[in-house]
Amino acid sequence: MIPTSHYLFLSLALFTIGVVGVLTRRNVIIILMSIELILNAVNINLVAFSRMLGSVDGQIFAIFIITDAAAEAAVGLGIIIAFFRNRETVLADEMDILKW
Amino acid sequence: MLDKVVFYFFAGLAVISAILVVTRRNAVHSAIFLITALLATAGIFLQLRAEFLFIVQIILYVGGIMVLFIFVIMLVNLDVALHQVQFNRQWFVASVLALVLAAQVFFIFYAAQRSEPGRDTLGLPPAVAGRLTPNTELVGQTLFRNYMVPFEIASILLLVAMIGAVVMAKRRV
Numbered sequence: 238m239i240p241t242s243h244y245l246f247l248s249l250a251l252f253t254i255g256v257v258g259v260l261t262r263r264n265v266i267i268i269l270m271s272i273e274l275i276l277n278a279v280n281i282n283l284v285a286f287s288r289m290l291g292s293v294d295g296q297i298f299a300i301f302i303i304t305d306a307a308a309e310a311a312v313g314l315g316i317i318i319a320f321f322r323n324r325e326t327v328l329a330d331e332m333d334i335l336k337w
Numbered sequence: 338m339l340d341k342v343v344f345y346f347f348a349g350l351a352v353i354s355a356i357l358v359v360t361r362r363n364a365v366h367s368a369i370f371l372i373t374a375l376l377a378t379a380g381i382f383l384q385l386r387a388e389f390l391f392i393v394q395i396i397l398y399v400g401g402i403m404v405l406f407i408f409v410i411m412l413v414n415l416d417v418a419l420h421q422v423q424f425n426r427q428w429f430v431a432s433v434l435a436l437v438l439a440a441q442v443f444f445i446f447y448a449a450q451r452s453e454p455g456r457d458t459l460g461l462p463p464a465v466a467g468r469l470t471p472n473t474e475l476v477g478q479t480l481f482r483n484y485m486v487p488f489e490i491a492s493i494l495l496l497v498a499m500i501g502a503v504v505m506a507k508r509r510v
Contacts, residue, residue: 238340238463238464239340239341239344239384240457240461240463241457241459241461241464242446242457242459242461243344243348244381244385245446245459246446247348247351247352247381249439249442249443249446250352250355250439251351251352251355251374252439253435253436253438253439254352254355254356254358254359255355255359256435256438257359257431257432257435257436258358258359260427260428260431260432260434260435261359261424261425261427261428261431261432262359262423262424262425263421263422263423263424263425264364264418264423266364266367266406266409266410266413267358267359267364267367269406270358270367270368270371270406271358271359273371273375273398273402274355274358274359274371274374277374277375277378280378280382280390280394281378281381281382284381284382284385284387284390285385287385287387287469288385288386288387288464288465288469289461289462289463289464289465290465291464291465291468291469292468293469293472293475293476293479294479294483296387296389296390296472296476297476297479297480297483297484299387299390300390300393300476300480301487301491303393303394303397303398304491304494304495305491305494306398306402307397307401307402307495307498308494308495308497308498309498310402310405310406311405311498311499311501311502312498312501312502312505314405314406314408314409314502314506315501315502315503315504315505315506316505317409317413318409318412318413318505318506319505319506321412321413322508327413327418328418328421329425330425330426
């Protein structure tokens with residue numbers, strides 16, 4: 238049986254890669270994908286602790302996080318489409334209409 | 338033994354495809370590798386005996402969210418973005434800071450190290466075996482008994498997100 242700490246290390250690695258993606262990429266779509274990676278890392282933690290404690294509550298929380306990820310992806314991609322229609326770009330550092 | 342092989346296979350697959358997601362130039366390649374990473378995560382859920390989440394992960398993430406992502410990648414202009422610089426100006430500082438964050442969490446794990454018999458490297462107790470066996474049944478019961486109100490709130494959230502996405506992507510509001 239795999240010890241729970243190994244799942245925590247895997248989750249830490251995925252989370253860090255997701256954070257690097259959010260902070261360094263210019264393409265907004267890839268930034269959204271990196272956010273999905275971060276949410277997945279959290280889900281692995283929740284399910285691993287759910288098995289460690291023998292309680293199903295962690296899996297319920299993971300289901301709620303997947304729901305949030307779906308809502309976030311739908312709204313975020315809608316915003317990207319609306320923005321692309323106005324400014325013809327998907328690069329995060331060219332989105333500076335609000336800068337004065 | 339099979340447990341270990343399955344876990345380390347899926348863990349390595351998830352980490353490698355996650356690295357490829359954030360480093361590939363083409364957004365479609367990133368999406369494909371993200372699908373691999375999500376499938377590997379689904380495999381880890383299965384290895385953790387969370388069968389319901391395994392199915393939810395594949396149907397909802399890979400079948401729903403990723404199709405949406407690929408649709409949007411095809412809608413926005415791919416060829417122009419392909420020839421532009423993919424990383425922003427603060428990429429080096431940002432990567433170093435993210436690695437510092439990872440090192441901090443790793444140090445917290447390291448500081449929690451204990452050598453008690455029967456516990457793993459972080460002092461966590463071993464998993465309770467066999468308590469989650471009719472998994473889908475248990476998830477359903479808990480979801481509709483203890484988490485009824487959050488479940489309904491989640492459905493309202495999905496409704497709001499649906500309306501918001503339609504309004505946002507419409508040509509004229």
